[in-house]
Amino acid sequence: MKATLVIHRVTKSPSGEGFVVRVSAELLREKNLDVTLATFSPPTDDLGFKNVRVFPIHLRRFDKYQRLLTMYSARKTRPDFFLNMMGVPIPLSDIAPHVVYGVAPEFSSVPSKYSSSLFWKLYLMPMKAVIGKLKSEAKRCVYLANSKYSAKAIKEVYDVEATVIYPPVDVQDFLKAFHETGEPFFVTVGRFEEGKRLDLALEFSARSGIRGVVIGAMEGKSYLKYLQKRKEELKANVVFLPNASRAQLLETMSRASLYFHPTPGEHFGIPIVEAMASGLIPLVPEDSGGAEIVPEFKYRSIQDAVELAKGWVEAPPSVRRELRDRSTMFSRENYKEKMLNILEKFS
Known part of the structure; x- marks a missing residue:
């Protein structure tokens, strides 16, 4: 049986989408399918599949439009089904059944950087011009969402009901x-x-008096310089660990x-589940997919988060154990099982 895995690019960078x-890809290999990887540019991380692509060299800019243009490489293939991991319902269902796994569309009412400035609004204007064609495809494909939060936004933009399959988390490592x-x-x-609004972690530290550690991948230094300046202004007790190793992350956890999650509008938030598996109390924005995971620890404002932190910084072991057990619901095995239930309909 043939399948085409559609993703605009594959890199080695540590991201939730990646x-x-x-x-x-592991699931498709385990089912011994004949898989073609359709991408925009050459993958830098080998998934073990033959590759069809649009652009001969890597292009770091215009991420959203790379996703649209990946349609041209995907349409060169003739699979029994497409598994599209880009979250954009590009026209493919006239060739074969089309399964789209997606997050909240950028031009929904969900808060994001795309709604925060004129620059990003202008950036999305060409994409909005093809929304009619995308909406038509969305009604023909099998649409999956990574959270109820994303499913609501998908309904708003594409007028389709998406089935929720929560993303996999490497829970075993963090346990x-x-x-x-x-x-x-x-x-x-x-x-x-x-x-990612990491500046809110600085504000949270300054207001609560709780020291913090901010960990994450870094591609450019400009935002880190801004955070360092903001840290001095707020007198926040925070340490930055850009590009920390996995071992450093686990040791810190x-x-x-x-765990303080600062990003409003986050579709899910894999680090939230990683923190739960590690025994941390996660504080998450109310307006995010993370609020589905831990509704008892959601906050509306930084001051709300401060009050939550004061009450839970010395949480009893029983609460930490319950959060650990809840995190196992998001294992890669559970994700594979639910995704396989969808894909088996085309075998």
Whole structure:
């Protein structure tokens, strides 16, 4: 049986989307399918599949439009079904059944960097021009969402009901960091980029008096310089660990008491589940997919988060154990099982 795995690019950078792609690729390999990888540019991470692509060299800019243009490589293939991990319903269902796994569309009412400035609004204007064609395809394909939060936004933009399959999380690795009594500091995990709103972690530290550690991948230094300046202004007790190793992340998680997630509009938030598996109390924005995971720890404002932190920084071991057990619902095995139930309909 033939399948085409559609993703605009594959890189070695540690991202939630990248991990979902890798686990999905594992599933296709385990089912011994004949898989073609359709991408925009050449992959830098080998998934073990033959590759069809549009562009001969890597292009780091215009991510959203790379996703649209990947249609041209995907349409060169003739599979029994497409598994599209880009979240954009590009026209493919006239060739074969089309399964789209997606997050909240950028031009929904969900808060994001794309709704925060004129620059990003202008950036999305050409994409909005093809929304009619995308909406038509969305009604023909099998649409999957990574959270109820994303499903609501997909309904708003494409007028389709999406089935929720939560993304996989490498829970087993973080269970090794589980502890019942943590030190009085928090961890925040996220890429060092403006859209992740890591500056809110600094404000949280300054207001609560709780020290913090911010960990994440970094592609450019400008945002880190901004954070360092903001840290001095707020007198926040925060340490930055850009491009920290996996071992550093696990070691830090194994000691912390709290996890602060700063990103409003986050579709899911894989680090939230990683923190739960490690025994941390996660504080998450109410307006995000993370609020589905831990509704008892959602906050509306930084001050709300401060009050939550004061009450839970010394959480009893029983609460930490319950969060650990809840995290196992998001294992890669559970994701594969639910995704396989969808894909088996085309075998």
